[in-house]
Amino acid sequence: MIEHSAATPALLDMDPMWLSALLFSLAYIMIVSERLNRAIISMLAAAGMIVSGVLTQQQAVQGVDFNTIGLLTGMMIIVAIARDSGVFQYLAIAAVKRVRAQPWGILVMLMLVTAFLSALLDNVTTVLLIAPITILITDTLKIPAYPFLFAEIFASNIGGTATLIGDPPNIMIGSATNLTYNDFLFNLAPIALLILALTLIPFYLMWGRHMKADPALIEKVMKYRELDAIKDWHLLKQSMAVLALVMLGFMFAHDYGIQPATTAMLGAGVLLMLRCLPHDQQKQTELVTRSMAEVEWITIFFFIGLFIVVYGVETTGLLELLAHQVLEFTEGDKAATAMTIMFVSAIASALVDNIPFVATMIPMIQNMAPAFGGQQELIPIWWSLSLGSCLGGNGSLVGASANLIVAGFAERSKQPISFLKFMLLAFPLMLLSVMISAVYVYLRYF
């Protein structure tokens, strides 16, 4: 526990532990209620931690995980530039044409593309790229978009589970622990692939076997020229080369003490440089401004505030107390603790934003290290947290930001995905995927 050395006296002589718990709970309730933008809530709560004397400003800055912030920002810049080349649309259309635009084949291919891209990019970016193409294709084929959009929600959350950079919970876990990109890839990608494949079974039984489209309409989709989606070949080559190097950096740079944030920021810097070099000063400013504007600053500021709030709670010892409570509940059994964390994370992530949940769970789990014999012993628990929180996002429409983005597209295409209808199907499927994960974690690590 970090010694409490606030410069400002704690508000109204309240115990800092309860004061931080109060601020944390208020912030959490406000985030769940969605009355105010989450970035504003986390900034206000972070400022509250300092003003009330729970943290000094210096401590607050220490609490911000700049590895997570740098990784998110760097990847957002790279993706924003790469997206302009049209490569992601090319990939989606080529995949659809590969299966001769047959509806079930399209569903499978769009799921695979979504999962693949979600493993490499953030889920929101992925669905922003894939959902409009899905609407275009289903409109052309005159078939309902719902099964496709539903499948893409699942694919984005499952794909995001597979890598360190796929989903914000994994970025936070990777940053807080010594787990590398390869650790995530070797431990989580196999189970993510298995779940993705198994998910296709209920989708086929429910929708796939009934899917049909008029051959004349299929011919229209086959007329899409995927190569025409590439708008800038030069940019395509540059961005793919940088993206490949960044992926290699994630895999191998850790051995040289280079963190993922450095790799991502270096990649973003190199790509910006390549993009700007041929242009004059004014055009360079314009290009950099455009790329920077694509960064989701709301998410970045949400993270910054959240890290400070959670650090405030952590410094007062509240999370250590909660960790002991969990250990008492599981009687100190590592497997029981891992399973409890996995299922609680899954259910919580289905109902509330998984980012603040995971941000809170990380220091709590770190506090369990002495009980289990050191940090190394926590590894299966980290995988449980990752699987629970990432897959849990599939449990409801509010489980992940990407779900809401897809629901927005469905609404705009006049085929709304209702909260209840989605949850009735998605929640049991999500629980099934978490059960499969639980079996995997138990068999592999215990």
Next chain:
Amino acid sequence: MKAAEVMSTEPDVLRPNDTLEYAAETIMRSRYRSMPVVDEDGCYMGMFDVNCLLKHVIPKAVFMPQGLRNVSFIHESFEDLFERYSQVKDEPVTICLSHEVHPLNPDTPLTETLLQLYHTHLSIPVVAEGSCKLLGMISYFDVGRKILAVGHLNDD
């Protein structure tokens, strides 16, 4: 000089129950970019804009918020566009009602009127102050004709 002095009175208008097909034929025949929609009492309801027709003939995945940014891979024929148009042609023009153009009141000074034209790129309705009655429309042509007329007068 004020807006009332440059506007065209008794402009062509659409009624709320007019269909998109009627509106499309009218604006194509008269080469308008937009037309005001008024109810039976002459009350201004909003503008019908040709962009709305474009929106309905292009795949909806393109124009929806956060839709496709890049459509260069889609190659369609006039038949494809007409098919989409056919699906909406019997809808009332009110599905296309736009409120982006703010009506001017008849006393708006000429310079401000020109600035509004510059920003909206469309003809602007003039509505009586304190009521919704459409008094006229101001287009580039109305203003341009009056400016050029000064030159012709000077030449004479």
